[in-house]
Amino acid sequence: MTRRKIGLLATAGICALGTIASAQAEDAVDVTIGWVPPDVTGVFATATSFFEASAAEANKNGFNVEVITRSPATHTAFADQVGIVEDLISRQVDVIAISPTEVEIVRPALRQAAERGIPVIVVNLLEPIPDVDVVSYIGFDNVQGAKVTAYAILDYFGGPGVLGEGEKVDIEDGQFLDLAFWEDLYGGLTDEQKAKISATGAIIEGIAGGFFSTARLNGFNEVMADYPNINIVGATCAADWNRELGTKCTEDFMQSNPEGLDFIWAASNEMGLGAMLALQAADRLETAENGPSLGNTNVAVFTNDVTPESVERIAEGRLIAETTHGFADWGWYGTAFGVQTACGLDIPATFDIRPRIAYADNAREFYPDPALPEIDWATIRADCQMAQ
Template identity: 65%
Template sequence: MFKKLAKSSLFAAAATIAVLPMLGAVPAVAQDGENIDVTIGWVPPDITGVFKTATNFFELAAEDANKNGFNVKVLTKSPTSPTAFAEQVSIIEDMIQRKVDLIAVSPAEVATIKPALARATAAGIPVVVVNLLEPIDGVDVSSYIGFDNTQGAEVSAYSVVDYFGGPGVLGTGDKVDVEPGTYLDLKFWEDIASKLSAEDKAKIKARGAIIEGVAGGFYSTARLEGFRKVLEQFPGIEIVGGTCAGDWNREKGTRCAEDILQANQGNLDFIWAASNEMGLGAMLVAGSQNRLETTQDGAAVGDTKVAIFTNDVTPESVDRIAEGKMIAETTHGFADWGWFGTKFAVELACGLEVPKTFDIRPRSVYEANARNFYPEPKLEPIDWKTIRANCKKAD
């Protein structure tokens, strides 16, 4: 299917995910031959990078549904930046006024949007939250699609450990044989690390810097905690300086990387950026200064080259990983968000059950497995015909 759709369709912007029939309506079985209408309001924190990827796959799944007896319409609108918190609230309020069937949202900041989500559910509009598994107190969310942000950063930290001498699939340490398709998730890395002695851990050495997201924000805090939690076990890995806040933005991430490289001439081994927009910015800066370490160079502590590690995974970053320009990245399943998000949206609109939470286990992406993710991610097909046959939806 994905070969047929090709890149122009795959990476075009559009929309969506999410939710339940209007509360209080009496479901009616859709008649054969009728297209079943579902209007979804999709409100990401922005429409670039990872959210562009997620939106593309929401739209691809909607196109697939519309070939099988549905008429899924997606209304997509995002704030002007991921830090425009009040603007995201206004967009949700607008979706309520439009009386969409469902609202799907990836919160720019959780606390800020809680009142708006509560108003949506009070108006009979169900809500699906994307990019989060932790329940939001006081809001009746129909389904959460996402991953544990702390665990995602822990996986990235283990990639750093692996590259600079630990056991795994990267760098100079003992190589671990993995079967094709193996999930290099947190359990995989923890099982490997559990076999290391304190002496083994102390031998793994590197100096690195961190570019975080929005300082003090929910997502940035969770990722910083996860990354540091793992590195605390490896006293030879040193984080220099404080964190630089890149606000999940490539331009700001680029400025952070410039400052970090300027302050650490010849004594920095890696940069970890908490999102790939910032990580791609760091990669470009290091490359422009002839300081970018590639997989062809190999880990070499103490030289002038800097290895880039990051989180998220998009078509662009997979290309850079496949080229050896970024060492490793932790995937958060943005294609999965859109593909399964639209599936859940239609099922919920049809009065069918969906999981309360859909956990996309973060896992490592590196040169050898990068093409498992883009341009043709391995996603299971959706049985739209069965969903259509069982659909009950209020007119």
């Protein structure tokens, strides 16, 4: 399959050129996609860039795709996301793509969109939303994503793998270090081997009791339950997917555990970067170069998501490992599936992005230029029923 590299820095220029070209094409098919992320920072800034990059490619091939991006001010402004969806319905956009802040709260508005004939694409989720007609789910299993990070922590603190001082595993170029890889690697460990993996850590979760936070906690804890010498201190700290609150949680953990902490797992990228900054300020950040180092005051940071910013920190060794959730893919396919469904064409009911680990040796495979499959926009345009 032909693969096309899309650079983030070029997105704005490409999008502008695509818009100009499409405006000049008399037979361009207009498609308006309302994209509603929880915010437009971090991971969702990345996804938004690739929604726009994908639209720019469409606009070179007989479309005039407009992506309207609107988001609440914060992840906890639940009513604002509902209001945005309702406004997009009133504007009669062709498609609504959304990453819900919380599924139950936004569910009635999504049901209303579907009832009004506006196709709904859900991003950042594979689990079906009850009583809502969703044409496609683009995302990953949140439980699986957290499991992948849990295995990376086990690897770093003595288990087999690619990170720590345990048994080293040979990796082929481009190999996915996904859940299947880790479960195969750890499935045959004896109780004695499991007991040799030892560390003490703390957990920063997202919104306490929320769907996404609960799913990730469940996945992480399910893996760690089999390893008796992985100890989690105290209660989890909820940081609402926010960097500043992630910093505050880490400061609290350091104060209550001045010596007995080896790692922090933050359930999202923004919170993980906050943890990194707090540890760095306290001169307690463990890096890939100086760790693993049990028994001192350094703390290693592991997290989930992967963005251009966090890839830089991974490459520098300041984040040990992070599980990617495919944010470039969200936008790249989000626009493509939105245009196809607006054209009356079939799209996958689910598109599973396999969570896999990013670490220093493979970080550059993810950003700044992720390789993405080329979309056959010419064929989509030729088959588009809106133009007939």
